[in-house]
Every structure is written in structure tokens, then in C-alpha cells.
Amino acid sequence: MTAVFKSSRFQLGFFVTLGAVLRFINLGRDSLWLDEAISYLAAQLPVSQIVNNTVQSSHPPFYYLLLHFWLQIVPDSDTAVKLLSTLFGILLIPAMYLLCQQLFKNRTVALVAAALTAVSPFHILYSHELRMYTLLMLLVVGATAVTHQARQKERSGWWVLAGFLLLLAVYTHLFAFLVLAGIGLHALLTYRQSKRAFWATAVITAIILLCFVPWLNLILAEAEPALGSLRPLQQATAFNPLKPLTAPVFLLFGMSSSFWYSGLILFIFFAYVVIFLMELRKLGRSQIPQGLWLTLLIIICVLGVPLGVYLVRPFFLPERTLATAAPFLIIVLAWGMTRRQSPLPYLTGLALLLMLVGTIGYHSGPLVKPPYRDATAFVAENSQPGDVVLHSSDGSYLPALRYAPQLNQGLLAGDPDPRKPASVYAVLGGQVWSMADLELMANGRFWVIVALEHSIEWQQAQYEIIAASPPLLEQQEIGGIRIFLFEQVK
Template sequence: MAKKQGKRKKRDETETYDGGGNRNAGIPAPPPSQPSSSGTIISSVRSSRHLQVLVGLTIAGLLLRFYNLGANSLWLDEASTLMFARQSLAGIWESTAGGEFNPPLFYWLEHAILLLGESEFVLRFLPALLGVLTIPVVYFVGKEFKDQNVGLIAAALLAFSPFHIYYSQEARAYAPMLFFFSLALLFYVRANRSDEVRSWALFGLFSAVSFWMHFYAIVPIAVLILHALVTRAGAIRHDILSAKNTAIAVAVFAVASLPLLIVTASLFLARTSSAPTFGMQGLDVIYQTLFQVSGFNDLIMAAFIVLFLIGVAVMWRDDRNGAFFLIFMMSLPFVASLILSSRMPMIPRHLIFLLPVYFIGIASAYPALHALVRNKKAVYAVVAAAALISTPFLATYYTTPQKNDWRGFSAELGGMTGEGDLIVVLPPYMAQPLDYYYGNATDGTLELGANTGSDLEAIREQYPGRETFYVVTWDILAVDPTGDALNWLDKNAEFVGQRMGIYLFVSA
């Protein structure tokens, strides 16, 4: 992409394309990197159909991400967020340094949010807000990468993405990490075209912030740095100083991330010391990731993959460096994830950073599709289609529980237990979401935890004759892959019922 810097800059300043073509659909490109007053911004929105649609998409994205934000119960990971956020700022860092496999920045921000309360809505507010703000950022990434049409289509795909909406409504760091990584991606694309020190430095800074949000952000950051070195290899061989600005970005990232980088090394060794007991392995990582980011629909996934490949082909015709970038940024994270999946848990949400690249690749197919219909308003039809294909999923998303219903389960459990009864949670860490809704002090029960059949037998011997309620989720197989605890329950307890993925047994 860097080789076309001069020609690209001149074209951006002087040329426009007719409605739906490769560039700006008859709307002059704004001057690059000019600071704007609020009046100038309002004037720009009034004169630009693309910006008007972007504002509409952002508002739609806000409604979709804040609607029913507190409806679902907290699940395990969200309850863990609350547990860490309740600690002091120093205590949160000590938890990370002591073995928590998530960086502290999101917990620090949630710690501040807790001043507003501890409701589900409050805990999920920050991911929802940053999820909304990611929509215009992706627009500007697509605009910088190719043109306003690509930016608008990519923003629409993100605004109505079921995958992104889901994780924008979860009190975890995935949506916040994507927001800051998208900013890093924006400044990387700018830096790769302009080689400006400011853009390189901002790329390094926002890369560091995304890494402080989630450890797995290091994968796309490393891929971007590798891409910079590969595309500039020829220039670097002739003049080592041509790598100066890239080195500045790396230095900014390293300095801003240094404490976390030190901790990450030991955590990575601990995480990969044995085979994972949950998550996905091998090619299933690729399939499930593409399936989920495509809206949990095989037909849409197939269509998106075809459109992405068409987008790469169009970019190859117009800008081979751009096509190489799309291939590089989609393939290398998948390769890294395939390799790591045999040594650490791999889940599609860890690869949420692929969304802007994937959607920009799909949007890059627009010129080829526009050539078939030759309609100035085709881009708006594509934006409408992005909303339409997500409608069936979203219709059920807001009307059915998406997470284990610990709220409802706890209410039912409280109606069954009495003073002196035992409540045994398998595995023990599932007490986190349970205790958010259930208070055993109310009916005088005693809450314990167990991992294995031996643990369960020891509890029965310690409290003979006590009526015992066993709260179980399939997570027990992650800590007890042999199934010993489930075998013990099968022999010594009776199944009472279940609420979604939560099972209740009572002593026989």
C-alpha cells in the first residue's frame, strides 16, 4: 500500500467517482487529517449522504446494543468481572500478576463504573458504549483503506452484526478491545500510506491499549508489525533508516506495555503447560469463528466468504498491496490460533479483532457488484441488506435468554431449600454467578464447593444426614475430565431439573 502513496494522495484530492463507484460517489473527499470545529462537523454531515447514513447506523447500533442490556442474567465470566472489579486498583494488578489470564485495564475501568452500582446494566454499560463507538471507527478504517462506500458497508455490517451485538452486551473486555484495536488499525492504514510519525506513534499507542484490554490482542498487533516489515523489506534493505517510523510504533507499544509484557511471559507458559480441557481445536477454530462472526448462519457464512474473496480479487486488480493486507490479516491470526489451540483454550470471541478486516474485505466486493446494477443508490441497498440479513437472529436474540439464567434458577433454589441444608456447587467457581442472585443467609443454608467424586464423598461424611442440593454445570468436565463427579452424582443423588445449562440434583 505504501508504494501508491503519492498517486493515492493526488487522486483523493482531485477525483470523485459516480454514485456507487470505487471512490466517493460524487462527494469530494475531505482534506486529510484537518482538525474540525463542531460547526464544520455538522456542516460536513449535512452535505454528505455517507455521513448521514453513518450517523443513522451509529444510532441504530446504539439502540441494538443498549436495548435489554440488563435482561440476561450474569454468567460466570461476567460475575468474575464483578469479583475483580470490586478489588482495589492495586489488588486488580496483583491478581493479574498472580495468575489471572486477563489484563487489568478492563477491570480498572469497571472498578470506576461500580460507583454507579452493581446491576447488570451498569456492568455492561462500558462494553455497550465502546461497541457503539466502534461503528464509526470501522467506517473510517474502510474509508482510509479504500473509499467511503467500503467504509459505509463495513460499518453497516458491524452495526447489525449479531456477534458484535452479543459481545457488546457482555461485561467482558472483548468489545472494548475491538474498539481500541480498530483505532490501532485505522492509524496503521494511515501510517502505511503516509509514513507519518504521528500515525505510527498512535498505532503503537492504541495497540498497547488494546493489549491492556485483552492478551490475545498481541496476535493481530504482531501480524500488523510483521506486515509493515514485509511490505517495507525492500526499502529497509536499501536504507535501514526507512524502518525508523515503524520502529517508533514498536517502541511506543513496548514502553506502554512493558509491565504487562513481563507478566504475559509467565502467564503464557502457565497457560500452555498442558492441553486445554475446553475450547476448540484444529480447523474447528476457523469454522466456528467464521460461522459466529457471520451471524451464526451457514448460508450467510458461505455468502460472506464468497464476497470476501471477490473483495480480495477486486483489490488485487486495483491495489495489490491492499489485497495482500486483507489476506495477511485474515490468514495469519487463523494460523496462529490453529497452532495455539492445542496448548490453550481457543474460543471465537478471542478473534473478535477479525471483524473490521473481514467486513472491509466483504465491502471491497462492492465495485464488482455495482458494475452489475449500475445504480447510484446501490450502496444504500447493500446497507439495508446488512440490516435485513440480521433480522431473523435479532428477533429471537431479544426474546429468549442468551446466557444461563442464574437469576431464575436462584429464585427456584431459594424456594426449595431450608435452614441447615447444604448447597454444593460443581465446580466451585460457579458460586460466583449463583451468589450474585442467591443469598444463603436468608434461609440458613451452608454453601460448599466440589470438583471430584472424592470431594463429594468427603462432604457427605462430614455432614451426614443433611439434605444436600447439588448445583452443576458442564464446566465440571473442564476441571474433572474423567467424569468422576458426575458418576458419583448418578449413584448418590437424584436429578431434580435444569434451567438452561444449570442442573440441580438432591441427595438421595
């Protein structure tokens, strides 16, 4: 019996089961927010419109296509639709085990990587999100494992499979190209040891770039580039000098509003980096495992390139877009368990404990996202025939199109920081209203929903204009979302 508990299969099965339980808990607790609503609404469109990027998403269409077919086979509930991301998140646990086995031939490293992935607050958070990030991480981990296998076996079939997985990854998220860059850089630096691997990687890269040209032409041809797929790159943002530090910490430990927890994870991360670099210096370049070199090169490309551009020219770079680095950061933590006469194993163990604490805090804490589902349900339950609903922000408007499409509702025009062209809202089943449109459409009562996500001063000014003359019948606040019911006087 003891041998069974010590077997790798049993231990991996335990971590997969633990990870599944932690991902199934509270799966449908939070309502969809803006980006998730875009995923849901985009996936409802015909395949031709998804492929043509009618909604002008900054992300390629592979995830939306999968979600399109998923929505056709599951009930229309938040829990059911998010389950797709959860399944990818669960599959990532054994994928991490297999990748570490490929890279290090070390059972301990593989099991620790699986354990860290199973309890990571970041991975659990995005296993609960109707977005492409768990699929993306699964694809890049699988592609990296297959690429390493191809280098070992030197068989064309493995290279074909690696290229196919990498193509799916770049058609899921543009930053998958940075993983490809890391793999290519490793092939270049090891050219003398394996010329065939270098040329195979070069051929795969060329084919992927060629296959990506149709999508590139599509996004470059958009009529309004400032509101289209490339908007995040063009969007100015305030410079945050701590982003190079906070981004990798978030990719490991997720978010936290606790001062003591944030301080601890920052300390652990900084201490690990310092001691890790000292350990590399002790080993010397020739003794560093090739698997660790590959891992570090991918991290350097995935984190270093965007953050380097950000430091020169700040642009909209939320930490979640760097998700492809998250599995490889975990691999570096897991490798620390091999350094017996070093503090690294203790720091890795402490990181595992803090991840578990963060996950428990996530499950037992307050809602992570605004309760748009509850706010929309309140309006739907209390509205009367003829009521119209005006949203000052698409932060509440797009989720409302998912939760209450039967309402006669629109988005207020004139936002100084518009996030989509009016044509995109029309495709998603919505409409944009001016103040004059509201006056014409409202015939008795009208609702105003104010969700102060962005353009806050503008939204507040518009509300004051709207509220200046009609009598206020009712007001309600649900999780910071303000709801007002007015009676129009003619």
C-alpha cells in the same frame, strides 16, 4: 431536505442510532455465565490484586481495571454492569467508518462498514457480554486508523498515539499482538515506499514488548501453570477440521441453531471468498489498494496464526478469542461494494440482510446463556438459615457468588478438569469442599446444584454418591440446571 438525508453525517448518525437501539434491547435478559462472573468478581478486587493477576486470568488487566471503576459508579444490576461493553460496541460503529475513510477514501465503503457493524449479530452478542471483546475491537480499529494517519502525516505525535492504543490493546487481550504483527508485516512489505513508517513501527513494537515484560513474567511465574493464565494453550481439545471455516463465519454472523440460516451464511461466506479472490487476481498486485493490503495482512495474522497452530496441535481456541479479526472481515465485505461489475456488491447486500435476520433471531429467540440468575434466586428464596449449597461445577458456582454471596455455598472438590486453583476461588469469595467437608457443614438440609457444563460423567457420578443416602426433599430444573434439596440424616 433530500441533501440532509444524503449527507454522510446523517447516514452515519442513523447507523449509530440503529446500532445503539439493537444493543440496548435485551441488554440484561441473559444472566452472567462463567467467564462473565469471573470478570465481575475480579473487578471487585482491589486494584493491586487486579494488577498482580491474583485470579490467574489468561487476559491482561486493562479491561478488569476499567470494569473495577465502572462498578463503582453504576447500580449493581446486570443491565448496568454490561452497559460498559455496550458503549464500546456503539463507539465501534463510527470508529469503523473513520478507519475505512482512512484506508480507502471512499464514502460508500465507510458507510457500508458502519452499517454491517451496526447490525452484526456477533458484535451485538458481545456488546451484551461482560467481557473485554468490544473494548478490544475498538482499540485495534482505533490503533489501525491512527497508524495509517501517522504514515500519511509523518508526525511523531500520531505514532505516539498509535503506540499507546496498541499497548492498551495488548494489555486487554494477548491476541492484539497479532494485529500488531499484521501492521508490522505491512510496514515491512512497503519498506521502499516509506522507510520512516517501517522504523517507527519497529520502535513502537519494541517499546510495547518491553512494556509487556512485567505481565509476561507474572504469568510465567505462576505456581500452577496448568491451572493458571496459560491454561487455554495447554488444554487439549478435540480436533475440529471445520474450525478454519466456522471461525470467520461466526465472527461475521454470530451463532445460530437454525439449519437454514447456518447453511445460507456458510454459502454466502464461501461464495464471497471465491469471488473476492478472483477480483484480486483481476486487479493484479499493483492495483490492490494499500488499505486492503493492510486489512488482509491483519486478517492473515489474526486468523492464520492461531488456526495454523490449532491444525498442528489442537488447543482450546473458542472463536470469540479471534474477535480482533471481526472488524477487518467486515471491511473486506464493505470493500466489495466498490466492485461494480461483480457479484460482490450483491453478496455484501445479502450478508447485511442475513446479519439483520440473525440479530432479530437473537433478540426474539430463547436465552443464549444458562439462567444461573434464576437458579440462584430460586435457591436463595427457598433456603432456610443453616442451609448449605454445593455446586458440582464452577459454571454455576461463580455466577452464584455474584447473585447470592450471602449463601453458605461451596464448589465440590475433585473435578478431573479443574479450571482454577482453590486459592483463586478463595480470593473471589468462594471455597472448595470435599465430601467430608459437606458432611461436617451440613446440619439438616443441603442443596446440590448440578450444571453439566464440563466433566459431565464425573459430575453425574458425584451426584449419585451424594444422593445415595439422604432423603430427597425437593428437586427442580431451571433451563437445564438441576437443583436438589436433601435432608441430612445423622
